[in-house]
Amino acid sequence: MSSLKLMAVGDITLQTKNDQNPFKYVMDTFGKKDLLFGNLETVLSTTGKEKKKSVVLKASPDSVTYLGEAGFDILNVANNHILDLGLEGFRSTLNSLDEHKLEYIGAGFEKSSLNSSFIEKNGIKLGFLGYTIGRFKVPEEISISKIKEKKIISDIELIKGKCDFVVVSLHWGTENVFYPSPKQIELAHKLIDHGATLILGHHPHVLQGIEKYKNGLIAYSLGNFQFDCKLSQSSTNDSIIFCVDFDKNGIIDFRIIPITIDENFVPILAEGKVKEKLLNFISQISKLLIDKKITNKWWFEEIGEEYLIGNVNSYITRIMKYGIIPLFECMIWFLTPFCIQCYIGILRKNTKSFLYQFNVL
Template sequence: MTLRLGLTGDVMLGRLVDEQQLHRSVTAVWGDLLERLRSLDGLCINLECCLSTRGRQWRRTRRPFHFRAAPEWAIPALEAAGVDCCALANNHVLDYEEPALRDTLDELDGAGIAHAGAGATESAALTPASVAVGDCSVAVVALTDNTPEYAATATTPGTAYVEIDVEDAGTRRTVETALGQALARDPDLVIASLHWGPNMETEPPEAFRRFAHWLVDEGVEVVHGHSAHVFQGVEVYDGCPILYDTGDFVDDYAVDPSLRNDRSFLFEVTLTPSGTPVELRLSPTEIADFAVHAAGDEAASWSRDRMCELSAPFGTTFDREGEALVCRLGG
């Protein structure tokens, strides 16, 4: 029997999403995808906000946006969808300073939701998360090249920050430390969740491709990228899926009429019982009313065509199955 591991782009539950959720069902944010999410054997997201009602907005450097959601509804919503792991290495986890970050960590711990990529120290931020997907053990390492002022140090809280440069000795040491911890647990699957690059870019730079290939060579089997707010192409390298950017899953952002940052996919990796990725399934999604939904016909067609176009330079092809795109990984 195969297993289904879901991956999403940015889940931003703050600001207008937070306002709406305080007056509607906690599961409303998942729209008509709730049962689909709950049916997965595992689900990992990038949590693009802190979960707290405390703290003050970061003002030490210029930050135009600050994202914070009330744990009273956000935690039950994550639990209802079956979220197993939150990547926290991003440019919003410290938006309300240290108290809100600590609340986020405590709230997730209290709910039994694994997390990686941020912590009370750099060592804690680099510590991989451990997740059970069926009978498979999964280790998740989360890293970011965004917002260096949010980087954790030996004595201060923050994110697992790295430069995306395989030639940089410091980057290699940091990543090898995190991956070494992950591999020491002898997991069935290793995921690298990367919040990398600037907003609204539709293609990864060559440096990202080199970095992703190096990660696979070092033992990573799924690369889960996010940050651009728009999805990018998929590459299959040595049988492993590289999702350069999974776009936005839930948020309240203004929509670019050309780049359509309100459209993306639920990315599902099919695993063998021993944890080998064998298939990637992309189900089109779109954001409306501050919630995620299965994409309508026009949006789904646009997203499928766009994904095929963006993935073609990597030699990646898809089959069509119903509304979804499917890529065989050869595992």
């Protein structure tokens, strides 16, 4: 029976030190794929008005050739950096991908665009959809698919009859946190219930667990892949190539190829104890999903401090760059319901730690 090997990787910026080929150490591995997916976390443009953000990600349009040479077949562009250089940067990015015949999902030139793509290899046809979180305003002339449950389910229903399996790319989650939220888990399950087979997550800049659910598979976060980890304030340079094997009946197997990102922002195959440690870590964080240990209270206890520190650092950078407006935004943010739940989670976690220390619990 025919089979198809999909390889998927996380965030890509195409920026390296000394303009090295960003994929030079993984080219041989990529050569074993039938399809290669990645999240393009950058704008391919040298012009356009920069957004007032703590981090703006941009690369030369010429760097798109690295994606072609590495064998990428499809890229997600629905993410929180696709408008970093405004409408001009957006158009340059999509034009560059079109010129090099690289498929993409999650955004388009037309407001009503479904932003899907279909690719057939070895007699197996996959349909791809891409979506992103973000409160940014989308210009009237274009479309960027936002994560809205009803819309995603509707899109899945619309395309699942036109392909063998539906792959959904989700730019979601909380940055630098190793666990998806209960709401993310619930949404992922619903999408598979309605016809998705594989969900590929990204945005947190760190790896998260992998879960089998019914006939589907969920990788909650593929982490950074080709990225300056300092930009994301990431505590790790661990990454993976996620390999999923399909046949006509569905997913037959998956495996993880451990990766580390070197000081030049280039991914390299992990070996020895580093490889073993990374595989054990993924197994550990995935077990929490399998055992259904991620509750709302537990999650806010685990992520509260990391979330608050990361966002405060981001606001400080913006305040230093742009002045008083980000300061007011920060003051409002401190009072949001999400932040309040983080404060409660931190208090609850510290209280438990104190009580355990004195053998009260």
